[in-house]
Amino acid sequence: MRIVIAEDSALLRQGLEQLISMSGHEVVASVADAPGLVAAVAEHRPDVAVTDVRMPPHNTDDGLRAALEVTRTHPGVGILVLSQYVVRRAAADLMESATAGVGYLLKDRVSDVGELVTTLERVGSGGTVVDPEVVRRLLGSQRNRSALELLSPREREVLALMAQGRSNAAIGDHLFISEAAVAKNISGIFTKLDLPVTSGDNRRVLAVLAYLGI
The missing domain is CATH 3.40.50.2300 (Response regulator)
Structure with missing residues (x-):
């Protein structure tokens, strides 16, 4: 680079x-x-x-x-x-x-x-x-946490690791769960944050932005 x-x-x-x-x-x-x-x-x-x-x-x-x-x-x-x-x-x-x-x-x-x-x-x-x-x-600067409050404790852990740029495999290793379990949690995050599949948006990035309160 x-x-x-x-x-x-x-x-x-x-x-x-x-x-x-x-x-x-x-x-x-x-x-x-x-x-x-x-x-x-x-x-x-x-x-x-x-x-x-x-x-x-x-x-x-x-x-x-x-x-x-x-x-x-x-x-x-x-x-x-x-x-x-x-x-x-x-x-x-x-x-x-x-x-x-x-x-x-x-x-x-x-x-x-x-x-x-x-x-x-x-x-x-x-x-x-x-x-x-x-x-x-x-x-600490967030005002509206309503959507994030719908997440389970495990989904919050997964989303926090997504914010650190970790792959599904790395998240699974960190939490001692399978990649399939990670994918299931991520799917739940997308659903609860109302992030449907679209051609132009990266839902992983949008979920992290929501986590950061942006």
Whole structure:
């Protein structure tokens, strides 16, 4: 994959460049601010853009707002937010507007290089990966939980693991149940969240968005 990195910490930026390059992927640009991210994506058209949240020029949520601009102007580029901050509304907007893969990890919870590379590859292939702690914080902003309250405890567990980008097989291994049981729970989730089969929508993504309260 071809990757753009936006990170204002020079040490972390260089570390990410080395780790990603060592994993066999190509870092086509590495920038230190939000405008640089938008410009680098326009120039290089990467598979995935990795960005922090708080970056110059304003050091608030500039990185997330730049990521939102990327999803609007280059909808085929996956976005991986790698930060120590969760900005609820902007994060929810990103999840909702993304048409390619999207991920949100907290820096201090990335336990090894393999986890980061796996997340990059999932996002690059169109998947959605959300750190469980990000999920927890986003859930704190929810207002209407009526549909989700219909889910059984097991269905909630399955949906939480779906939000982390896990496959049916991985969910089954984590919960010690068969893939058939996972599929049955997912079918129940779709039914209770009123997500019928359509040609244009990915029900798995829509279920995760509902889980995040978007």
